[in-house]
Amino acid sequence: MTPCNFTLIRNPFGQLVFTGAEGDVHEGVVPVRAFGITAPDEGLALVNAHGKELLWIERLADLPEGPRQLVVEELANREFMPVISRIVHVSSFATPSTWDVETDRGNARLVLKGEDDIRRLNQQALLISDSHGVQYLIRNRQALDKPSRKFLERFL
Amino acid sequence: MSALLGPDETILAHLELDLDKTLRFARGLVLVTDRQLIARSGEEPAWQAFPYRAGLHLQRRDHAGVASLELVDEQRQLARWRHTLGKDTNARQVLDHFEQQRDAAVSGQPVEAPPAAICARCGAPLVPGQDDCPSCAKELYTPPSTWTLFRLWRFARPYRGQLLAGFILTLISTAATLVAPYMTMPLMDEVLIPYQNGQPLDTGKVYFYLGGLLGSALLAWGLGWAKTYILALVSERLGADLRSQTYEHLLKLSLEYFGGKRTGDLMARIGSESDRICVFLSLYLLDFFTDVLMITMTAVILVSINPWLAAVTLIPLPFIVWLIHVVRDKLRHGFEQIDRVWSGVTSVLADTIPGIRVVKAFAQEKRETSRFKDANQRNLEANDRVNRLWSLFSPTITLLTEVGLLIVWGLGIWLVTKNQVTVGTLAAFLAYIGRFYTRLDSMSRIVSHTQKAASGAKRIFDILDHVSSVPEPVKPQHLTKVEGGITVERVGFRYGNRTVLRGVDLKINPGEMIGLVGHSGSGKSTLVNLICRFYDVGEGAICIDGVDVRNIPVSEYRKHIGLVLQEPFLFFGTIAENIAYGKPDASREEIVAAARAAHAHEFILRLPHGYDSLVGERGQALSGGERQRISIARALLIDPKILILDEATSAVDTETELEIQGALDNLIKGRTTIAIAHRLSTLRKADRLVVMDRGVVVEEGQHDELIAKEGAYYRLYTAQTKQLDEQLAERESEE
Numbered sequence: 001m002t003p004c005n006f007t008l009i010r011n012p013f014g015q016l017v018f019t020g021a022e023g024d025v026h027e028g029v030v031p032v033r034a035f036g037i038t039a040p041d042e043g044l045a046l047v048n049a050h051g052k053e054l055l056w057i058e059r060l061a062d063l064p065e066g067p068r069q070l071v072v073e074e075l076a077n078r079e080f081m082p083v084i085s086r087i088v089h090v091s092s093f094a095t096p097s098t099w100d101v102e103t104d105r106g107n108a109r110l111v112l113k114g115e116d117d118i119r120r121l122n123q124q125a126l127l128i129s130d131s132h133g134v135q136y137l138i139r140n141r142q143a144l145d146k147p148s149r150k151f152l153e154r155f156l
Numbered sequence: 157m158s159a160l161l162g163p164d165e166t167i168l169a170h171l172e173l174d175l176d177k178t179l180r181f182a183r184g185l186v187l188v189t190d191r192q193l194i195a196r197s198g199e200e201p202a203w204q205a206f207p208y209r210a211g212l213h214l215q216r217r218d219h220a221g222v223a224s225l226e227l228v229d230e231q232r233q234l235a236r237w238r239h240t241l242g243k244d245t246n247a248r249q250v251l252d253h254f255e256q257q258r259d260a261a262v263s264g265q266p267v268e269a270p271p272a273a274i275c276a277r278c279g280a281p282l283v284p285g286q287d288d289c290p291s292c293a294k295e296l297y298t299p300p301s302t303w304t305l306f307r308l309w310r311f312a313r314p315y316r317g318q319l320l321a322g323f324i325l326t327l328i329s330t331a332a333t334l335v336a337p338y339m340t341m342p343l344m345d346e347v348l349i350p351y352q353n354g355q356p357l358d359t360g361k362v363y364f365y366l367g368g369l370l371g372s373a374l375l376a377w378g379l380g381w382a383k384t385y386i387l388a389l390v391s392e393r394l395g396a397d398l399r400s401q402t403y404e405h406l407l408k409l410s411l412e413y414f415g416g417k418r419t420g421d422l423m424a425r426i427g428s429e430s431d432r433i434c435v436f437l438s439l440y441l442l443d444f445f446t447d448v449l450m451i452t453m454t455a456v457i458l459v460s461i462n463p464w465l466a467a468v469t470l471i472p473l474p475f476i477v478w479l480i481h482v483v484r485d486k487l488r489h490g491f492e493q494i495d496r497v498w499s500g501v502t503s504v505l506a507d508t509i510p511g512i513r514v515v516k517a518f519a520q521e522k523r524e525t526s527r528f529k530d531a532n533q534r535n536l537e538a539n540d541r542v543n544r545l546w547s548l549f550s551p552t553i554t555l556l557t558e559v560g561l562l563i564v565w566g567l568g569i570w571l572v573t574k575n576q577v578t579v580g581t582l583a584a585f586l587a588y589i590g591r592f593y594t595r596l597d598s599m600s601r602i603v604s605h606t607q608k609a610a611s612g613a614k615r616i617f618d619i620l621d622h623v624s625s626v627p628e629p630v631k632p633q634h635l636t637k638v639e640g641g642i643t644v645e646r647v648g649f650r651y652g653n654r655t656v657l658r659g660v661d662l663k664i665n666p667g668e669m670i671g672l673v674g675h676s677g678s679g680k681s682t683l684v685n686l687i688c689r690f691y692d693v694g695e696g697a698i699c700i701d702g703v704d705v706r707n708i709p710v711s712e713y714r715k716h717i718g719l720v721l722q723e724p725f726l727f728f729g730t731i732a733e734n735i736a737y738g739k740p741d742a743s744r745e746e747i748v749a750a751a752r753a754a755h756a757h758e759f760i761l762r763l764p765h766g767y768d769s770l771v772g773e774r775g776q777a778l779s780g781g782e783r784q785r786i787s788i789a790r791a792l793l794i795d796p797k798i799l800i801l802d803e804a805t806s807a808v809d810t811e812t813e814l815e816i817q818g819a820l821d822n823l824i825k826g827r828t829t830i831a832i833a834h835r836l837s838t839l840r841k842a843d844r845l846v847v848m849d850r851g852v853v854v855e856e857g858q859h860d861e862l863i864a865k866e867g868a869y870y871r872l873y874t875a876q877t878k879q880l881d882e883q884l885a886e887r888e889s890e891e
């Protein structure tokens with residue numbers, strides 16, 4: 001259990017404020033996952049605005065209820081990795097190609113600049129970076145429907 | 157919505173939001189008018205209006221591809237809107253207009269007119285003297301035409317004469333082979349069958365026909381030889397052109413392109429794939445045309461001999477066409493996959509071989525072998541998939557033609573029994589059909605080569621179609637005489653979605669020496685990259701002597717810059733060649749002078765062949781400090797107006813560094829110099845020090861001023877001297 005000798009609150013500006021054991025106050029603290037893709041729930045750090053680590057959290061569950069809520073909230077606020085559930089249409093099999101996709105965050109259109117922007121995370125999972133740096137995740141490409149798989153295969 | 161706007165209230169800027177507060181894709185809008193800021197994000201039912209007042213602030217930040225715009229006053233956050241980085245130009249505009257309007261509303265003074273040159277599409281300020289907006293041009297994503305094979309004509313064009321000659325020769329030689337079966341007809345009907353029926357052998361006719369057969373065979377041989385020779389020559393030249401043009405184009409692309417590519421992949425594209433295309437263009441394409449012609453010619457002959465039999469011959473044709481249609485896409489897809497997988501194989505090689513020292517140091521040979529085996533295995537699988545399809549396709553075609561032949565035999569025998577055709581006609585007919593089907597067979601096989609070439613062409617055009625993100629100016633401005641004054645104005649830069657520089661302002665006078673210091677990762681090398689125009693700035697501008705660097709032809713501009721990189725890279729070749737890299741026609745005296753200035757002369761003399769010694773691939777036969785000194789000499793040789801030293805002496809010992817410093821002191825006279833160093837003592841000669849921290853310039857001034865300020869520089873400095881003191885103390889205590 002991470003010792004709870006700090007306080008974490010949200011100020012009216014919407015920023016997290018961290019007060020450490022020595023009474024040091026840091027505004028604009030952000031939670032960062034150490035292994036954002038491979039182990040998102042293990043190893044988080046609270047980092048201040050200057051990029052200095054204030055607190056290492058082994059597991060999110062170790063945190064007391066209050067701060068945990070805030071951290072989870074803030075993570076939801078910062079993290080943006082839509083999970084693609086269906087590829088509706090691709091404009092061409094040659095890149096740059098515009099894809100219409102359905103994601104867990106609604107329908108979106110992304111531009112794939114090159115085949116190299118599709119990164120294999122493991123056998124099944126893929127990470128797709130669009131032309132503006134938004135990253136889309138495909139958890140399990142075998143689980144997509146057949147047309148989506150067909151589209152995808154042309155790029156792999 | 158117009159109800160929200162007052163009478164004659166004008167909208168100045170707008171930002172279409174594409175995300176809502178919970179980061180789901182949804183539309184929304186932020187408007188800046190001359191009175192207020194109005195906004196509605198996707199999930200909200202109503203518009204929110206914020207009339208301008210003092211204390212109102214709009215803040216913009218981004219993280220991982222998502223930006224947020226926050227409206228705050230002194231007490232709290234009032235609202236927050238989210239959007240992806242695709243809308244970033246609009247967001248910046250909204251921000252700029254908001255600040256202007258708020259200030260105007262608070263102070264009661266009218267807004268100054270905004271700068272005149274603004275891109276009509278995105279509203280970003282235009283680079284003076286350039287009509288099209290660089291950021292808009294980058295946004296245009298026109299997928300390349302899928303008819304890639306036709307686009308290859310551009311490479312075949314210079315050889316159209318030879319190609320035509322080859323085509324005609326192929327045609328005639330094939331026609332010559334058609335003569336033979338035509339002679340079998342009279343040979344049978346006029347010679348053999350009458351003889352069988354008891355008439356005497358007409359030897360004259362026998363000699364005539366046999367002579368004809370021999371003649372046509374010889375003709376076909378001669379023509380075939382000429383054709384093959386011409387086409388082989390053309391094929392090689394075409395391939396060479398394709399390769400060098402692709403390479404030439406590749407080298408013009410910006411670092412951004414190379415950052416996202418794997419070396420092995422590019423090597424595969426330029427190497428093997430271009431080869432396949434040229435073989436296709438010069439051999440199979442012609443074969444295809446001749447096949448088509450031959451088939452038509454044979455068809456005409458067949459119809460002229462017997463239309464009924466001819467009609468039967470064509471029965472398998474629709475099936476073949478249908479089959480080709482089915483396999484074509486699958487093959488194309490399969491070959492594309494093979495290409496990519498093959499790139500993977502070369503990538504493993506290109507990755508491991510330069511890093512062999514690390515592999516060995518950590519004893520990971522087994523791991524690397526298995527990585528290679530995996531890539532190889534994937535290659536096998538991809539090939540197997542295509543082969544499965546292909547192995548089925550080609551015998552199927554053969555089967556279809558055999559069946560066709562069978563039908564013709566059947567019908568022929570029936571017709572002979574009905575006395576409608578002679579045996580000779582049937583024999584000749586069958587001989588032609590043999591040829592007809594062979595042609596059909598080979599034509600259908602071309603589909604494989606076509607698709608292979610098409611997939612290769614797609615990947616080559618991938619390179620050729622790529623427009624450099626550091627484009628050549630449309631209306632270039634030429635630098636007649638370079639003074640070396642550099643102005644960096646409000647420069648922001650991002651690698652992908654990672655913001656590295658924010659609002660950097662810097663003015664460097666001609667001939668001044670600037671020391672750039674800051675923590676590792678603070679963006680020093682990035683700033684240098686921008687000044688060299690390896691990348692183009694995201695926002696703001698960099699000017700040389702008042703001219704935006706985007707308006708100067710790239711290579712002309714770089715001639716004035718001598719750059720020593722943080723990671724010195726030497727090319728395979730001799731030391732002299734490496735020093736003279738930027739000026740290949742440099743005299744030996746110049747090379748030696750530059751080497752002396754960089755304090756490389758003496759160590760070079762110690763090498764077995766002096767300046768003619770080989771440096772090994774990537775310069776690995778030299779030590780780190782030796783490599784650095786050669787790259788300093790290389791930069792000095794081109795006598796640049798602007799000298800950039802990025803950690804130029806980090807790998808040499810302190811004494812050598814001091815010596816190089818001493819030499820450099822003379823050399824930097826009259827040149828604008830930007831020197832980056834972690835060892836702050838290196839920069840004691842600098843006219844001015846610029847301290848960077850996390851992408852912004854935090855301090856500027858001379859050493860003493862900055863020390864007196866007790867700011868960021870002071871901390872850096874004391875940390876270093878303290879370290880030094882501690883080390884000294886430690887050493888003393890040990891003694």
Ligand SMILES: Nc1ncnc2c1ncn2[C@@H]1O[C@H](COP(=O)(O)OP(=O)(O)OP(=O)(O)O)[C@@H](O)[C@H]1O
Pocket residue numbers: 415651652654656674675676677678679680681682683722
């Ligand atoms: N090609 C790149 N792609 C993505 N990020 C990059 C790239 N090059 C540099 N960065 C990031 O940009 C930031 C600034 O890098 P930069 O090389 O400018 O630092 P620096 O000040 O030169 O550091 P150092 O003193 O260690 O050389 C770093 O955080 C780095 O990780």
Ligand SMILES: [Mg+2]
Pocket residue numbers: 680681682722802
């Ligand atoms: Mg650097």
